[in-house]
Amino acid sequence: MSGQILFYVVFLSQVLLISFFLPRQVLERVRYVVSTYPPSSYPRLYPVSLERVERAQRNYRNMNLFMLVLGLALVARGFYAPSEEMLNWDTTSVVFFYYLLQWSPLLIALTAGFTYFNLKRKPDARTKRRAELRPRRLFDYVSPALVGVAAIVYVAFIVFIAYVRTFEFPWFGGYLNVLGITVLNLVFAGTIAYYMYGKRKDPYKSYEDRAREIELNAKLLIFISIAATVYVALSICLSAFDMRHLGPIAQSLYFQVISVAAFRGFRIDKVNFEVYREELAAT
Amino acid sequence: MEIVIDIDDSVPAFARTWIGNDITELVEQIKRAVLNGGLCPGDALPSIRQLANDLGLGGEIVAKAYRLLEHDSVIETKDYRGTFVHPDAMAKIAQG
Numbered sequence: 001m002s003g004q005i006l007f008y009v010v011f012l013s014q015v016l017l018i019s020f021f022l023p024r025q026v027l028e029r030v031r032y033v034v035s036t037y038p039p040s041s042y043p044r045l046y047p048v049s050l051e052r053v054e055r056a057q058r059n060y061r062n063m064n065l066f067m068l069v070l071g072l073a074l075v076a077r078g079f080y081a082p083s084e085e086m087l088n089w090d091t092t093s094v095v096f097f098y099y100l101l102q103w104s105p106l107l108i109a110l111t112a113g114f115t116y117f118n119l120k121r122k123p124d125a126r127t128k129r130r131a132e133l134r135p136r137r138l139f140d141y142v143s144p145a146l147v148g149v150a151a152i153v154y155v156a157f158i159v160f161i162a163y164v165r166t167f168e169f170p171w172f173g174g175y176l177n178v179l180g181i182t183v184l185n186l187v188f189a190g191t192i193a194y195y196m197y198g199k200r201k202d203p204y205k206s207y208e209d210r211a212r213e214i215e216l217n218a219k220l221l222i223f224i225s226i227a228a229t230v231y232v233a234l235s236i237c238l239s240a241f242d243m244r245h246l247g248p249i250a251q252s253l254y255f256q257v258i259s260v261a262a263f264r265g266f267r268i269d270k271v272n273f274e275v276y277r278e279e280l281a282a283t
Numbered sequence: 284m285e286i287v288i289d290i291d292d293s294v295p296a297f298a299r300t301w302i303g304n305d306i307t308e309l310v311e312q313i314k315r316a317v318l319n320g321g322l323c324p325g326d327a328l329p330s331i332r333q334l335a336n337d338l339g340l341g342g343e344i345v346a347k348a349y350r351l352l353e354h355d356s357v358i359e360t361k362d363y364r365g366t367f368v369h370p371d372a373m374a375k376i377a378q379g
Contacts, residue, residue, distance in 0.1 A: 127289055128288070129337075129340070131285070131288075131329070132286075132337070133286050133316060133321070135327045135330060136329070136333060196333075197336060198336060199339075200336070
């Protein structure tokens with residue numbers, strides 16, 4: 001019973017963190033940008049009307065509010081009608097699917113962001129194209145130590161899986177775990193390469209801002225790679241030591257850690273908004 | 284070191300590529316960067332994909348420009364390590 005209370009306390013913190021505190025930060029950033037860099041002075045920043053931006057903000061806030069209410073309802077049901085598994089299903093699956101739902105408002109907002117970038121490109125009448133005659137390399141953005149830690153964690157994970165295989169647990173997926181982490185790492189590597197060498201999403205963004213964007217995303221993806229590998233190893237340990245009931249707690253904590261990491265690090269005050277001024281954009 | 288390509292031209296984009304305006308401009312800009320010291324012998328150059336995406340040009344244009352520069356010994360490609368300014372680049376441009 002105390003384990004269940006602990007789970008619901010941790011789950012409640014997931015609900016509040018991802019559907020209340022982090023969205024509030026996002027909305028505060030958008031409000032700061034709109035009030036400090038208005039469309040009248042920074043027209044290149046707004047490929048769509050301010051009304052559309054405000055409507056998107058309202059939708060984002062309402063979707064998060066819905067997720068918040070849904071999460072609180074799950075917690076309330078857990079306290080008032082306790083059952084062995086959440087919703088009489090599988091607690092780990094419920095936490096996972098709820099986490100995906102919690103991220104859906106931001107994913108919708110990011111998709112809209114890509115549309116905005118495409119709209120930004122269209123009216124770009126500048127005839128001069130600029131590029132730096134310097135190759136971008138991974139270690140310009142991420143320390144070799146962090147990449148080294150990720151590599152060590154990955155190799156240690158393979159050794160760990162090989163070791164656990166010797167016990168022949170019936171539930172154990174064996175090298176499928178390695179395959180899953182390898183695919184995840186390959187997707188992350190491809191995403192980092194896209195940020196480094198792909199087409200500019202925002203035609204007006206300065207070199208410095210682009211470098212900061214690459215650095216932030218590369219560090220985040222490497223951190224998530226390490227966290228995911230450690231989390232999978234931890235889940236296997238909990239199952240091996242017959243402590244599966246702690247699995248949903250570890251899962252919820254893992255989701256919270258990577259969510260905070262995803263939001264942390266972005267500094268709006270360091271962005272160079274001057275490139276979005278009309279007179280500069282016209283040159 | 285920054286490179287600037289001016290696409291303000293009355294010739295349409297497809298014809299510019301065919302005539303070679305963009306290629307010539309890119310070659311000249313890199314040679315100029317070597318002459319004015321913006322690029323030194325041994326300095327690494329961006330990959331074809333990076334430069335093409337940054338300038339919004341086709342990869343074949345940058346590849347052709349790099350081939351011409353390599354032919355003139357202004358740059359050299361070292362297998363898998365990338366493209367670098369040739370040690371004799373300055374002399375070759377002065378000759379040329």
